[in-house]
Amino acid sequence: MQTIVRVGVDLAKNVLQVHAVDAQGRMVTNRSIQRSKFLAWCAQLPAGCLVAMEACGGAHHWCRQLLRMGLDARMMAAALVAPYRMQGKSGKNDANDAAAICEAASRPQMRFVPVKTPQQQGILCVHRLREGFKEERTACINRIRGLLAEFGVVLPQSPRALRTHLHDILEDATNDIAGAARIALQRALMHWQELNEHLHWALLHKSGPQR
Template identity: 65%
Template sequence: MPVVRVGVDLAKRVIQVHAVDAAGHVVVARALPREKFLAWCAQLPPGCTVAMETCSGAHHWARRLQEMGLRPRLLAGHFVGPYRLQGRRAKNDANDAAAICEAASRPQMHFVPVKSAEQQAVLAVHRLREGYKVERTACINRIRGLLAEFGISFAQTPEALREGLADALEDATSEMPWLARVALQRARLQWVELDCHIAWCDERITAHLKADAQAQTAARLIGIGAVGASAAVATVGDFRQFKSGAQFGSWVGLAPSQNSSGGKAKLGRITRHGDTYLRTLLIQGAKSAVMTAHKRDDRISRWLVQLTARVGWQKAVVAMANKNARILWAVLAKGQRFDPDHVSSKPGGAAAAC
């Protein structure tokens, strides 16, 4: 029987495939060298579903399979585990490929859209920027710790350390030996280099914002800047893949978790599912919007002021991040222009804030 669905477990050198026919009978279950995988896929019938977990290189293979006329399907890893019939203690490449193949057959399964090479290029800049930020923070803390060994301390802000570090290294009255001064000077140069790397990433993100109409639309929202708008557009791509703003907010992980039973709804903290980086940017942007809401007079800002007074700023920040996620979907999926004073009409005729 012809193959209709293939489950693929990707690895660096060996790729495990699990192919089944229309009746679900196993046709092929074998490991292939990486260089022979595409040649084997070329023998599959056109339109055959090839399912893979979302991991490093998955989008690359999916694009190659699309060029061959196949239907690649990417699944989040936590959706695959429950379909491993052998259980959690029998994890290997063959069982994982079979579980991926089985999970892809579910009619209600949520698949990850295949990202373009341009999307991944923009996200590469974002990932590098985050890495440089972590390295810069570590470098600053390292300098502070070494200075403290010689009785020198500065205020907590990086600006205070940057302004006083050069004078501290040249101060001949301190007990700091020559070798320590040279070592700290090299650490200072590393700090300057990391600042240059982050500035380059910011330039690339700004260029993406200027060239992408969707990113420009997203940047108009209150609490979403250039970095957040660029990351949202590059991560999601087509916002029409979500049925509603609530579904997009849930996908980002800003919806409350549930522990409901017997008709009693119990809501907890946000689920924190989805893309951690995008959710973090939405939360950070919402903090800025909450802290400056009293300076604006639009409908959303007035709502933020009242909400902060009622539930506190932390819960208001999460609520604002969820609202921004829903507005993002509305303006990018429907092609609308953001209006902070917009009033949406519910099906019953009642009006509420957007």
């Protein structure tokens, strides 16, 4: 382990693949390691050893852990790693990917992704949730419009117009909307209102928790 100077790690949920080389670029090991044993394996590496991985789900967490152990943990965009897979697209597997990551990390001009702090990732979580809520709200509005159209009710495209008229439409017993559909549309309206509340929360917390 003490001869290792650079490690490429292919991350996964349960089993991680590592490809390690010495100062001459000769492979020392290419093996799979259980997620629960990965940090213990890394603890045997020499101080300052470069441990590289693709910037994907969980990568920031692993990098922070490795940096605290005194290792040089870095991340790269997957698009920058792909050209270093010697086997090409047809040879994509965990072992080859780990080797490609290890090779890519050795390049002097490689651009690495800065490691985010837990606080930065927390704010990113809020942004991602907000975007998800926006997409869900758009889908909910379109779903309501589609259901209304089944009963011949067509309203202007504006969400405001839909929100303004929907309650009266549901209360109007003279239209052809079936009872079960009225109940379903009421539930959809409640979901819309709930999503608005989630979006309001995300807006308040977009720069971090309020104090």
